[in-house]
Amino acid sequence: MVVSHHDSVKLFRNSLPYINAHRGKTFVLMFGGEAVENDNFANIIHDIALLASLGVRLVLVHGARPQIDQRIALRGLEKRFANTIRLTDKETLESVKDAAGSVRSQIEALLTMGLANSPMHGAQIRVCSGNLVVAMPMGVRDGVDYEHTGLVRRIDVNGINDHLDDGSIVLLSPMGYSSTGEVFNLSHEDVATQAAITLNADKLIILCDQDGILDETGKLLRNIDFTRLTDLQKAPHLDSKRSMLQAIATSLESGISRCHCVSYQKDGALLQELFTRDGAGSLISERYYEQLRDGTIDDVGGILNLINPLEQQGVLVKRSRELLEQEIEQFTVIERDGMIIACAAFYPYPSDGCGELACVATHPDYRGKNRAERLLEAIKKKALDQGLHSIFVLTTVTAHWFREQGFEPSSPVALPDGKKQLYNYQRNSKVFTLSLTS
Template sequence: MSYYVQWLRQASPYINAHRGKTFVVMIPGEAVEHPNFNNIIYDLVLLHSLGVRLVLVNGSRPQINKKIADKKISPHYHHGLRVTNAEILDCVIEVVGRLRSTFEAKLSMDLASSPMQGARLRVTSGNFVTAKPIGVVDGIDFQHTGEVRRIDRKGICRQLDENNIVLLSPLGYSPTGEIFNLSGEDIAMFTAIKLQADKLILYGEEKGIFDEQGQLIRELRPHEAVSHIERLANHYQAKLLTTATEACRQGVQRAQIVSYAENGALLEELFSREGNGTLIAQEQFETIREATIEDVGGLMELIRPLEEQGILVRRSREVLEREIEQFTIIEREGMIIACAALYPIADSVAGELACLAVNPQYRHDGKGDELLARIIMRAQQQGIKTLFVLSTKTAHWFLERGFLPSSVDRLPSARASLYNFQRNSKVFEKAI
């Protein structure tokens, strides 16, 4: 089997999970200047083609710095923020206009033998961001440097409903007709919060957030991020981590930091189990729940290898669809990583635990115990007093969890009549 086929099969649960979701993506000005920029555009087009609703926010710091330097204007900063006077504002407007055209042009490419061929995208920009002046801080008048006052959620959602990509530039407009220079990171954060976006994706130069030993941190909770923000101090990654953390605290479920310098970083982060950057999650991105009909494909992918090894009884898609309400699953980032089924046995107060399966990568993380506890809870709610399990290769696992050796004779007649003597499964039972 080719690597491509294997990757596509592994990515399919994520493709289904991301379809119809809203992503806000922050692309700093440094990324526009990087040789990998075209690949980033290709990746975004691919997301759009897979049904992801995209809001892009572009930065412009290096381009503004260059324009100011070319005009020999002396920049002024206070607390890390640019003071935007009228002369600098003219530079900002010129740079932002050029960058907007760059993005629109890149997203309009239709080159043969390229990822853009036949894309036919529509990109929408506009006055979706209302701004207000920062004002005077510590005696310093920031003039045309502003902050986000309001995001036009309805306007943006209307464009997304029309299958358009929305592009937001780092400018905001006041009700009095003024123009303000804004932080792209702030626009991305407030937009993600206002839209209650499914993801906020932030591009930075580095792969993600690294710990003191130089190891990539794959996942953080907002409360865990504080110490890393303090440690990174004025580094741009600290700005990204602060933005991601605040977004999660205000309702965005997940924010991800990836590298604009690495080809395909976004796709690896979104469509692989390992990811590629750093995920900041509002809560555990792993859930345990009862299965629905939409989970049949993921269940088949999980249990098929165990069926081929003879560990589990084979179940066709039709059988799974018919029995789907009996299944409990653990889902991680859109992928089913563990499952178990509870079958009440007719004319008895007994039930059968069946089809307990855990993805090999997670078999040492206690997923089986989580499922067993959930199945026992479900069984008790249904008035079941005894739980039976039939196993050919996992006897010790059940013995270690309080199941006792039993026999076919102990099974209720409705289940004993279906016992497969050719498989010769061992029978265990547990009073619950």
């Protein structure tokens, strides 16, 4: 796809709110050894460099499972697992140290590269690593001695923050060290999760082999709340993603507000996820990314931006900012990442047992996804809660949609007296009514 100069400028301008929002924030970026071996990893390094240049505080946590497997095979050793956890004896530990050190060196080299005419030119990125993860042995469980397989005991928060404050990227490997001088093989999921939690990171970002988290049909789930995540942890088609899903769940339970899951195979997916409204992968948060809620005074500007084009086309009756501020409590909105993408207003006529649905609008980029239907359901519930028996609407060009929602044709004569007096015969709006049942 060829991107025009105008599209590039528009994309850059639209990314500005996210650039401002991310500056100074701490992101923990987790990826396995498979990502490091992928052909797209060099592009990911370029994107990481861009994030660093924009003032994002970055902690990178890498895995090394395929690299460990390769070295175990070269040494003629046997891979041993219990409950999907690698058993690390002394010989296997040497493979772990060799693989983790090699992967770390490879990442450091890529982040240091600054060839002319490359995206890394002039970046001058500093990468810091070391004994920043204190570990403890996993011990003996169900009679199985895990030997040098361990768990994160403590993250050196002060040490990591010192590096981040100096403008460095912190790189953590899947190894930890004990106070007795021992080395332990850790899961990179455990390291990333504990790092995100103890650093009080703003985001945990996971690079995976798919576009994000998929449902059982293979469809990308772009927005997932905690309740849905709990269900997904039990889904058979995600058995291979158990450790990743657990890392996300633990992070959310511990106060990390947002986790992202994006592809390490798709060029630009990381930047698209962080700097566009719709992203490229899955966003997992404690509450749903899109909120349907009552309007507040802070929504007036967003609603005006949404309805102004429709007012100019004559689809909606023009409302001034002053009127909208007075009537904001009548509005229900759908907010997506701080932007009002749909709205509807409801004006009850209690003495007549009915209410008016008005100002139904959806942003052009978000039509066709049942958002207007969600607003209508919320309005119907409000009407029923107020003991009303019907909803009416006046429309000039969207009659077909209201008919599809069960509205029946009516006439201005049937309107409540208070509305009948305000009816604009020159506009000649059609009247439709929907009977309600509890």
